């Protein structure tokens with residue numbers, strides 16, 4: 367650690383109580399949910415920042431980045447630390463820039479665009495938006511904890527994506543204000559397509575300090591679970607709902623048995639040995655959906671309203687990557703993959719995977735609209751971990767049969783599935799962080815020498 371780092375930063379920040387160096391605090395603020403991956407767990411456990419700073423406004427962010435740049439100290443941005451791949455773990459120590467105190471919702475415009483600071487929690491935004499007749503287009507299942515800045519920095523989509531696509535689609539992120547790590551750090555506004563320079567770049571090429579985030583009109587939602595004798599039945603039923611635009615839905619999820627058995631807090635809605643579909647549907651369509659479920663051979667095991675993030679039970683707590691959490695609670699030997707199946711070939715792909723891996727891979731499907739407006743079966747299969755080699759074999763086999771895999775067991779952007787083929791995140795890093803001080807080690811295609819020579 368650089369001598370006097372905390373003391374010097376205390377001169378830069380208005381209140382020295384917001385410069386933190388207690389080891390337990392640093393340890394907490396340096397980690398996320400990377401432990402979902404048995405591969406990343408040993409690699410990242412010991413990595414900690416030297417100091418954490420909690421700015422309250424853009425001027426303080428600028429001041430910290432100026433200081434860090436002058437002294438060549440790495441800076442790793444942190445929202446709420448719910449990322450899954452050690453995205454906010456500082457590999458080379460330095461400053462953890464914790465933005466949790468920059469959490470204001472400045473306004474929701476009459477056109478339904480939320481103007482927010484990055485530390486604003488998504489659950490708080492959903493709650494406030496619904497009071498005004500708006501709601502989030504999509505959110506991760508970590509809704510209650512995750513920050514909007516962290517979602518833009520490290521997330522991809524979630525509940526709502528079946529209708530509104532991923533975070534980077536359909537102009538959802540209208541504009542972002544970003545502080546650069548140039549020789550003279552400055553505030554840059556990215557609007558329209560320019561937001562893609564920074565989206566899902568893991569804080570490697572700028573610090574997001576303000577966000578213009580498009581909402582959608584609020585809907586009265588119902589949450590339903592339907593049990594089916596077989597996975598195939600559950601899948602076909604959920605697909606029929608997901609693909610048909612007349613159903614207004616926020617979530618279309620499928621769990622192969624025994625995944626539902628892991629959901630211990632909601633045992634009464636689970637049926638022994640049966641697959642389950644979980645659907646969030648406009649409440650005025652809940653009756654019709656129940657009828658369609660019965661026709662398809664399913665049993666509706668729960669139907670209740672969604673009344674915002676405090677709803678009990680909040681069934682989205684079992685969807686997306688929360689499913690993996692319940693699996694790991696039931697048996698720590700489980701981990702996961704992130705896949706995309708072919709809309710046309712998926713049933714054959716399921717068959718091949720089952721033949722190849724049996725119950726080593728359990729299907730968990732999340733339907734999601736892609737940028738072309740096509741609803742596709744995304745998946746976060748639960749997999750039984752034995753060795754890294756076996757996990758890599760599974761990934762290679764998936765890819766060989768046309769199943770897309772975003773590898774959640776690596777700690778760098780390029781293999782994670784959201785690194786842009788047009789390289790604009792890398793080009794932005796070369797421009798805005800030429801010395802490679804922002805979250806070093808996470809964008810491995812970046813070479814400092816290539817920029818500074």
Ligand SMILES: Cc1cc2nc3c(=O)[nH]c(=O)nc-3n(C[C@H](O)[C@H](O)[C@H](O)COP(=O)(O)OP(=O)(O)OC[C@H]3O[C@@H](n4cnc5c(N)ncnc54)[C@H](O)[C@@H]3O)c2cc1C
Nearest residue numbers: 445446447448449506513515516519520521522569574686
């Ligand atoms: C149980 C569970 C379920 C999940 N489900 C989903 C899901 O459904 N969909 C999904 O997309 N993700 C999901 N995730 C991953 C994660 O929750 C989301 O990506 C979430 O949005 C991260 O928000 P955060 O505030 O915790 O970000 P953090 O973990 O704090 O940060 C994430 C990344 O963004 C960077 N970052 C943070 N703030 C900024 C900023 N202001 N400027 C620039 N970079 C920044 C960080 O450096 C880091 O690289 C899940 C994770 C868990 C543990």
